Amino acid sequence: MSLRADSVLRVRWWLSFTSDGARCRGPAAGNGDLVPIVSTGNTAQVPDEPVLRCAELTRRFGERLAVDDVSFSLDAGEIYGLLGPNGAGKTTTIKMVCGLLEPDGGTITIGGRPAAGDLSVKSLVGYVPQDVALYSDLTARENLAFLGRLYRLHGALLEERVSEALELTDLSDRAGDRVDSFSGGMKRRLNMAAGLLNHPVLLVLDEPTVGVDPQSRHAILERVQTFGRGGMAVLYTTHYMEEAERVCDRVGIVDRGRLVAEGTRRELVARLGQRDRIELGAAGDLERLAAAVRTVPGVESADTADHAVHLVAEDGRRILPAILEAAERAEVALNSVDVVEPDLEAVFLHLTGTALRE
Amino acid sequence: MRAIAIARVSIRRIVRDRTALFFIVVLPVIVILIVGAAERGFTTFRVGVVDLGAGQAGRQLTTAFEHSSDLAVSRYATLAALRKAVARGELNVGVVLPSGMDVTEGRGGTVAVGVMAEQANSSQQAAATAVSSVIAGQGAKVQAARFASVHGSGTFEENLARAGSLQPHVAQVGLRSQTADSSHNVLPEGFSYSAPTMLVFFVFLNALAAGASIIETRQLGMYERMTAGPVRRGTIIAGETLAYFTMALLQATLIVVVGGVAFGVSWGDPLAATVLVALWALVGAGAGMLSGTLFHTPEQASAIGPTAGIALGMLGGCMWPLAIVSSTMRQIGHLTPQAWAVDAWTSLLSRSGTISSIAPQLAVLGAFAALFLVSATVRLRRVVA
Ligand SMILES: Nc1ncnc2c1ncn2[C@@H]1O[C@H](COP(=O)(O)OP(=O)(O)O)[C@@H](O)[C@H]1O
Numbered sequence A: 001m002s003l004r005a006d007s008v009l010r011v012r013w014w015l016s017f018t019s020d021g022a023r024c025r026g027p028a029a030g031n032g033d034l035v036p037i038v039s040t041g042n043t044a045q046v047p048d049e050p051v052l053r054c055a056e057l058t059r060r061f062g063e064r065l066a067v068d069d070v071s072f073s074l075d076a077g078e079i080y081g082l083l084g085p086n087g088a089g090k091t092t093t094i095k096m097v098c099g100l101l102e103p104d105g106g107t108i109t110i111g112g113r114p115a116a117g118d119l120s121v122k123s124l125v126g127y128v129p130q131d132v133a134l135y136s137d138l139t140a141r142e143n144l145a146f147l148g149r150l151y152r153l154h155g156a157l158l159e160e161r162v163s164e165a166l167e168l169t170d171l172s173d174r175a176g177d178r179v180d181s182f183s184g185g186m187k188r189r190l191n192m193a194a195g196l197l198n199h200p201v202l203l204v205l206d207e208p209t210v211g212v213d214p215q216s217r218h219a220i221l222e223r224v225q226t227f228g229r230g231g232m233a234v235l236y237t238t239h240y241m242e243e244a245e246r247v248c249d250r251v252g253i254v255d256r257g258r259l260v261a262e263g264t265r266r267e268l269v270a271r272l273g274q275r276d277r278i279e280l281g282a283a284g285d286l287e288r289l290a291a292a293v294r295t296v297p298g299v300e301s302a303d304t305a306d307h308a309v310h311l312v313a314e315d316g317r318r319i320l321p322a323i324l325e326a327a328e329r330a331e332v333a334l335n336s337v338d339v340v341e342p343d344l345e346a347v348f349l350h351l352t353g354t355a356l357r358e
Numbered sequence B: 001m002r003a004i005a006i007a008r009v010s011i012r013r014i015v016r017d018r019t020a021l022f023f024i025v026v027l028p029v030i031v032i033l034i035v036g037a038a039e040r041g042f043t044t045f046r047v048g049v050v051d052l053g054a055g056q057a058g059r060q061l062t063t064a065f066e067h068s069s070d071l072a073v074s075r076y077a078t079l080a081a082l083r084k085a086v087a088r089g090e091l092n093v094g095v096v097l098p099s100g101m102d103v104t105e106g107r108g109g110t111v112a113v114g115v116m117a118e119q120a121n122s123s124q125q126a127a128a129t130a131v132s133s134v135i136a137g138q139g140a141k142v143q144a145a146r147f148a149s150v151h152g153s154g155t156f157e158e159n160l161a162r163a164g165s166l167q168p169h170v171a172q173v174g175l176r177s178q179t180a181d182s183s184h185n186v187l188p189e190g191f192s193y194s195a196p197t198m199l200v201f202f203v204f205l206n207a208l209a210a211g212a213s214i215i216e217t218r219q220l221g222m223y224e225r226m227t228a229g230p231v232r233r234g235t236i237i238a239g240e241t242l243a244y245f246t247m248a249l250l251q252a253t254l255i256v257v258v259g260g261v262a263f264g265v266s267w268g269d270p271l272a273a274t275v276l277v278a279l280w281a282l283v284g285a286g287a288g289m290l291s292g293t294l295f296h297t298p299e300q301a302s303a304i305g306p307t308a309g310i311a312l313g314m315l316g317g318c319m320w321p322l323a324i325v326s327s328t329m330r331q332i333g334h335l336t337p338q339a340w341a342v343d344a345w346t347s348l349l350s351r352s353g354t355i356s357s358i359a360p361q362l363a364v365l366g367a368f369a370a371l372f373l374v375s376a377t378v379r380l381r382r383v384v385a
């Protein structure tokens, strides 16, 4: 192995991480005396049916197949993540689930009942849209009170639900302030609060942490986990691998409209076998670097994203010297090499040949 | 219930918007005040008089013209000067008092008083009518004087003077009722003119501007959020219709109350006025919702909406009576709902009209309301989806 002195700044080995099996399922620490929302229970729920079942969902926009034969289901208390890059079809899927888009094919049942056009089924669902949907010239409380009335809540119960939703999203002290005075993170939290007013059986969150400061993001993720423990079924979309790993019990990996794999984190990672993901940080021509390392025996796929080349390789640690040589031949100066233990990003790269981009 | 919640939130947002409030509350009152103070004289016709040696009879007729509240009289020295003033439109009509008028009258002969008008538009016809009725009133006095001098005592001149002094008690009644005809097709002067026209004007204009709120609600993703909940599209549309109707009704009521209390406007037959206001609020609601589906951005709606409202208001006779424009412009004006509403108010305020006398206008306004509301509903269904 011959390396130029400055070519490798660091070689990191991520050997220690918690396995998903160890994921805490007990009551959240630091939760105070807040009682997580427990779905009030839908008497119309068909026993032994999953809360949400999507079967062979398909949706086109003109020529483009936005969602292609997607099937999945989720049970009460389960957090299911749809993980995929922008344009994968996550929002389209969610809008079909929430009755905002008609599927071209396939069926959706919620609590065992067909969702199409049934208002009583709609009132079982809490929808948190990808783009914040609130009246910016009304206060937080006014927004929630209005949305609560749409669920036929009124009087003391409405007030109670509004206060509860504000409390769950840590916005009680700003309840009387207009939304346009809120930070991005606060708007996102209020956006989520609005989805909780009806004590949904199924909570649908479409990328709830996009553009949010780390603190708000942490708070949102924490809360979502609490909802799952409280018995709610949560459908969660994201293009952040770490989020899916952190909050979701099961993950469906979507790419170009197709659900390419599904399972717990452990199940998905197991599909990698002995493969590793390697991240090559470099300043030069990344495409050239990617092309060079693809020729190395053992490298399955390589793609560029976020100023790095990501590759999945059979027994990555063993072939690392060959990869570094290929980089040198391509005359691209590396400034970091990370061999990452198998994660969902590696699974995604392995299954789709493309890296998940920020 | 949910429709009411939707209506309430829409109204609350409009009421919370300071600019909107200015346009809804402050501006109409200011404009009614200014226009009411300035626009006196649509029912006063400018009359020029040239006296070619008509003697006492001519002087009396001129004085009679000057006493008529419908006429503003200027005297001209020569026939040519009078002709020029009529041709330039400085005068609605010119009156020529022939020489030897008193002599002819005294003899009981026929006097030809020349009335000149440039082109026969309705205001000139009305002016000519007003002049004729003054002449007719004077004619009655001349006849009385002749009757007295033939069958009683005194000379013709003495009796003519006496008939003139009796005028306030006798002839005035006939004179009034005749000249009233000439102002039937315009609203009364002052605030009674400005308040009803500005009601028509501002209800419509502000409704168009308020279309911005529908566009904003769509852009904010609120319609999507509502339809994700247990809310039908029809409920949302009903809620918005209710909101726009209520806002238009509040705007109209404000002007009716301020007009009545502060400016002493009498709004005519209460039932007819109520129906007219309600129907006009429906027209406004439909137009406002339509504007919310036609424009793409809130800025467009709040810029183009009022501009369109002003243009339609001008065409429809909110700024000046359609009675004074050419018949072509009057016909074009009646393509706007405003013209029909102003016509209806004119009937109520100037002719003591009732609901049956404004039935044709109400029918046309009903058709406008239906047209706007139906097309707005059709388009809003797509917006909400
Ligand atoms: N209303 C639409 N009209 C046309 N194409 C659309 C529409 N909505 C989404 N798409 C397309 O469908 C695909 C999936 O989009 P989306 O579901 O928003 O993806 P994601 O939420 O995973 O980013 C994209 O290619 C997108 O451009």
Ligand SMILES: [Mg+2]
Binding pocket: A087, A090, A091, A092, A130, A206, A207
């Ligand atoms: Mg999306």
